[in-house]
Amino acid sequence: MSKIVLSASVVVLAAASAASAFTPTNNAVSDRATLGVGTTMSPLDMSALPYLNGFLTTSNSYSQAFAGSGGNYSGTLKVEVFGNQGTPGPGLNDLLMIYTFTGDGAPLTRANGAEDFEFGVDTSVEIDYSDLVAATHGKITGESSLQAGQLDPLVTVNDFVSSNDTFKFNFNPAGGSGRLVELGGNTGSQPGATEEFSWYVRTNGNTAINFVDVRIADFGFVTIRSLSFVNNPGQPDINIPAPGFAALLGLGALAAGRRRR
Numbered sequence: 001m002s003k004i005v006l007s008a009s010v011v012v013l014a015a016a017s018a019a020s021a022f023t024p025t026n027n028a029v030s031d032r033a034t035l036g037v038g039t040t041m042s043p044l045d046m047s048a049l050p051y052l053n054g055f056l057t058t059s060n061s062y063s064q065a066f067a068g069s070g071g072n073y074s075g076t077l078k079v080e081v082f083g084n085q086g087t088p089g090p091g092l093n094d095l096l097m098i099y100t101f102t103g104d105g106a107p108l109t110r111a112n113g114a115e116d117f118e119f120g121v122d123t124s125v126e127i128d129y130s131d132l133v134a135a136t137h138g139k140i141t142g143e144s145s146l147q148a149g150q151l152d153p154l155v156t157v158n159d160f161v162s163s164n165d166t167f168k169f170n171f172n173p174a175g176g177s178g179r180l181v182e183l184g185g186n187t188g189s190q191p192g193a194t195e196e197f198s199w200y201v202r203t204n205g206n207t208a209i210n211f212v213d214v215r216i217a218d219f220g221f222v223t224i225r226s227l228s229f230v231n232n233p234g235q236p237d238i239n240i241p242a243p244g245f246a247a248l249l250g251l252g253a254l255a256a257g258r259r260r261r
Contacts, residue, residue, distance in 0.1 A: 027138035054211035092205035103184020113182030123213035143198035205239030
């Protein structure tokens, strides 16, 4: 009897700790102007936020190049942030993030591209699963250019992966092989083809933004950084005035009360 009870307990524990994945609906748009960029949505200047754990490329964006081991794949990941007003704080109730994934065109001797991008894995700052699930997502078709045969990535928000929640873009959702199922991979008939994919995430201002690690995989891994919605104890939401560094330490209880952990 004791063995049966123990087995049942193990099953329940495994089920409780298993990761679950949410696949956002792809609300595709033709271009960023459709999302209001340049009219109702302005670049969100985050340069004065004292709690960012990294340095922006411009006041509203961050871009980082990546290269796999031995140069077997390379490219850039860029994120831009927009809002219904130009600065964080009260009144910010429409928030837009646009991610641009670029896989460099490669010579015929390069066998691979980047297969998946996983935000938040093995990082000290965790993504906010609840806020990403509640947001509106979609592809920007006019800014996406993939080779014929290359699938759009499978986009998932994953609960409890290696003790963290993650936000993942898998450019090989069907589990295929060869260069055509990887961002920036190429074929003999299309050597050196650079590929781009653009994805937006839109929500209200009741979320926090910060840098998280992004693990890029194909053969081997490389880790870069990008911005995401985060569940970072002590950090206020983007529509709350940013405190000074000293005052920030006292916000832990307030932030913990709102967030799910």
